[in-house]
Amino acid sequence: xxxxxxxRPDTTQIIPPRSGAAFTLNxxxxxxxxxxxxxxxxDLLAIARADTREMLSSGRTLDYAETIYLxxxxxxxxxxxxxxxxxxxxxxxxxxxxxTPCSEATFRLCYDNEPPHRxxxxxxxxxxAPWGIAEDAIPVAFNCFMNVPVDGATxxxxxxxPLSKAGDFIRFRAATDLIIALTACSAPxxxxxxxxxxHYRVEx
Amino acid sequence: xxxxxxxRPDTTQIIPPRSGAAFTLNxxxxxxxxxxxxxxxxDLLAIARADTREMLSSGRTLDYAETIYLxxxxxxxxxxxxxxxxxxxxxxxxxxxxxTPCSEATFRLCYDNEPPHRxxxxxxxxxxAPWGIAEDAIPVAFNCFMNVPVDGATxxxxxxxPLSKAGDFIRFRAATDLIIALTACSAPxxxxxxxxxxHYRVEx
Numbered sequence: 281x282x283x284x285x286x287x288r289p290d291t292t293q294i295i296p297p298r299s300g301a302a303f304t305l306n307x308x309x310x311x312x313x314x315x316x317x318x319x320x321x322x323d324l325l326a327i328a329r330a331d332t333r334e335m336l337s338s339g340r341t342l343d344y345a346e347t348i349y350l351x352x353x354x355x356x357x358x359x360x361x362x363x364x365x366x367x368x369x370x371x372x373x374x375x376x377x378x379x380t381p382c383s384e385a386t387f388r389l390c391y392d393n394e395p396p397h398r399x400x401x402x403x404x405x406x407x408x409a410p411w412g413i414a415e416d417a418i419p420v421a422f423n424c425f426m427n428v429p430v431d432g433a434t435x436x437x438x439x440x441x442p443l444s445k446a447g448d449f450i451r452f453r454a455a456t457d458l459i460i461a462l463t464a465c466s467a468p469x470x471x472x473x474x475x476x477x478x479h480y481r482v483e484x
Numbered sequence: 485x486x487x488x489x490x491x492r493p494d495t496t497q498i499i500p501p502r503s504g505a506a507f508t509l510n511x512x513x514x515x516x517x518x519x520x521x522x523x524x525x526x527d528l529l530a531i532a533r534a535d536t537r538e539m540l541s542s543g544r545t546l547d548y549a550e551t552i553y554l555x556x557x558x559x560x561x562x563x564x565x566x567x568x569x570x571x572x573x574x575x576x577x578x579x580x581x582x583x584t585p586c587s588e589a590t591f592r593l594c595y596d597n598e599p600p601h602r603x604x605x606x607x608x609x610x611x612x613a614p615w616g617i618a619e620d621a622i623p624v625a626f627n628c629f630m631n632v633p634v635d636g637a638t639x640x641x642x643x644x645x646p647l648s649k650a651g652d653f654i655r656f657r658a659a660t661d662l663i664i665a666l667t668a669c670s671a672p673x674x675x676x677x678x679x680x681x682x683h684y685r686v687e688x
Contacts, residue, residue, distance in 0.1 A: 339542065339584030339624035342641075344593060348582070349639030359620055361589030378552070378582070380543030385565030389548060416563055419623070420543035432636035435553030437546075 291483065295322070297475035300403030300463035302410070304329065305454045309484040310368065313424045313462065318446040320476040321465035323381045323400040323421040325408075326356065326364045329457040332411055334358045336365075338377045338420035348430065350375060356422060356452075364458060369451040372444045376426035378437075381418065382467035391468065400463040407461050424450050426470055441472030495687065499526070501679035504607030504667035506614070508533065509658045513688040514572065517628045517666065522650040524680040525669035527585045527604040527625040529612075530560065530568045533661040536615055538562045540569075542581045542624035552634065554581060560626060560656075568662060573655040576648045580630035582641070585622065586671035595672065604667040611665050628654050630674055645676030657688075 292314075295301050305311050305326075313322050328334035337359040344361075345354050351373045356365040383401035398406075405415045425442040464478040465471055496518075499505050509515050509530075517526050532538035541563040548565075549558050555577045560569040584590075587605035602610075609619045629646040668682040669675055 333618065333620040337584060339582065340589075343583045343590065346641060347639040348634060348641065359584075359622075361587065361593065378543065379547045380541060380563075383565065385544075386547065389565065414537065416537040417621075418563075430552060430634055430636045430639075432634045435551040435634075437550060437552065 292479050292481050295462060295464045295478040295480065297464050297477055298397065298403070298466040300400065300407040300461060302407035302459060302461040303482065305458045305460045305482060307454050307456050309482055310451055310453050311460060312449050312451045312481045312483070314447065314449040314479040314481070315425050315442070315444040316446060316479045317476045318444050318448065319442050319472045319474070320444070320478060321426040321442055321470045322424040322478040323404065323463045323465055324424055325404055325418065325421050325461040327411070327413065327459040327461075328358060328364065329459055332413060332459070334360050334362070335417070335419060336422060342377060348378060350377060363455040365452040365454055367450060368453050369449070371448045372425055372442070372450060374425070374427050374443045375450065376423040376428040377420065378428060379420065379423065379426070381421050381463070382465065382470070386467065397466050399466045403463045403466070404461045408459070411459055423465070426465070439469045496683050496685050499666060499668045499682040499684065501668050501681055502601065502607070502670040504604065504611040504665060506611035506663060506665040507686065509662045509664045509686060511658050511660050513686055514655055514657050515664060516653050516655045516685045516687070518651065518653040518683040518685070519629050519646070519648040520650060520683045521680045522648050522652065523646050523676045523678070524648070524682060525630040525646055525674045526628040526682040527608065527667045527669055528628055529608055529622065529625050529665040531615070531617065531663040532562060532566075532568065533663055536617060536663070538564050538566070539621070539623060540626060546581060552582060554579060567659040569656040569658055571654060572657050573653070575652045576629055576646070576654060578629070578631050578647045579654065580627040580632040581624065582632060583624065583627065583630070585625050585667070586669065586674070590671065601670050603670045607667045607670070608665045612663070615663055627669070630669070643673045
């Protein structure tokens with residue numbers, strides 16, 4: 281069993297299944313995103329508090345990292361090519377930075393048999409409401425624990441269950457003052473067919 | 485030699501090396517992006533004229549296509565999950581939709597020996613000035629002819645010279661009224677080390 285809440289009851293926060301949260305993270309603080317049960321994706325956005333038009337950019341980050349799979353020591357860049365977060369610890373080593381957060385349209389187009397759900401896109405937008413982030417401005421998120429292997433020969437990819445086991449985590453350090461939005465992902469394929477919580481902790 | 489300008493002098497437009505252009509494309513019209521000399525990338529953006537907050541989304545498009553390599557019959561989606569463009573013909577079959585347009589920061593971070601250049605990002609922003617598109621809003625472009633093979637095992641990718649030969653082209657049909665911004669790319673690695681023009685034609 282995962283015991284983080286027992287050992288640090290005052291600092292570990294819980295995001296219930298298929299929901300999201302947003303909070304501030306100051307320069308130098310660390311954010312630990314924990315998969316308490318295993319096999320659960322968490323979509324993460326980072327936005328500069330100094331100017332909320334500056335936010336995480338998958339395209340800049342991948343360009344500078346020269347890999348689609350990011351892990352420890354990789355930096356996550358903004359649309360202005362500034363570092364927002366650095367990955368400082370990672371017990372999983374497989375995350376996605378290609379795909380947009382699941383949304384009502386995702387469920388309409390990809391999950392015919394699902395009842396519509398606002399998805400991570402809707403959850404991120406709702407959580408960011410206090411900062412007035414426009415829904416259209418929400419970019420590709422860094423999808424912690426999301427497992428999207430790509431066939432290099434054909435380009436085709438699959439969305440498989442996460443490789444994360446109970447208690448696995450990824451830890452980031454903020455390079456500047458940020459707003460963080462984080463979800464427990466709502467898409468069946470991304471999460472091995474079941475919806476679980478995500479835990480997180482801000483320290484420093 | 486490429487003879488498009490000779491045979492269709494009134495419809496083929498020329499984008500000089502390391503520059504960009506923007507123009508309107510109406511629903512049902514086709515846009516042909518031509519590599520007249522071969523080995524040259526063209527970054528393409530599409531923005532909905534009805535509401536310029538709606539624009540091309542790499543993350544939505546890849547999610548729905550289930551491949552990172554798009555070609556004939558693939559649709560390019562907006563951040564609102566609407567189809568903006570469909571690829572209706574493609575003589576090359578290798579384009580990139582992972583990386584952001586090269587920018588002043590790209591040249592600063594990736595090309596130490598280069599003099600700074602505003603890159604495709606700056607050229608797209610300048611070309612879009614009549615429509616008031618904010619620089620921060622420019623997303624990952626669809627990079628016609630850009631050759632970015634990914635190693636599926638490690639995730640690492642390389643930016644190699646385009647596979648396009650002189651006269652190769654990719655043709656799109658607009659699904660709605662659009663603003664198109666298009667460049668002749670400015671980054672050495674993307675273009676085999678030399679900077680060439682891009683031609684385009686709007687028809688229908």
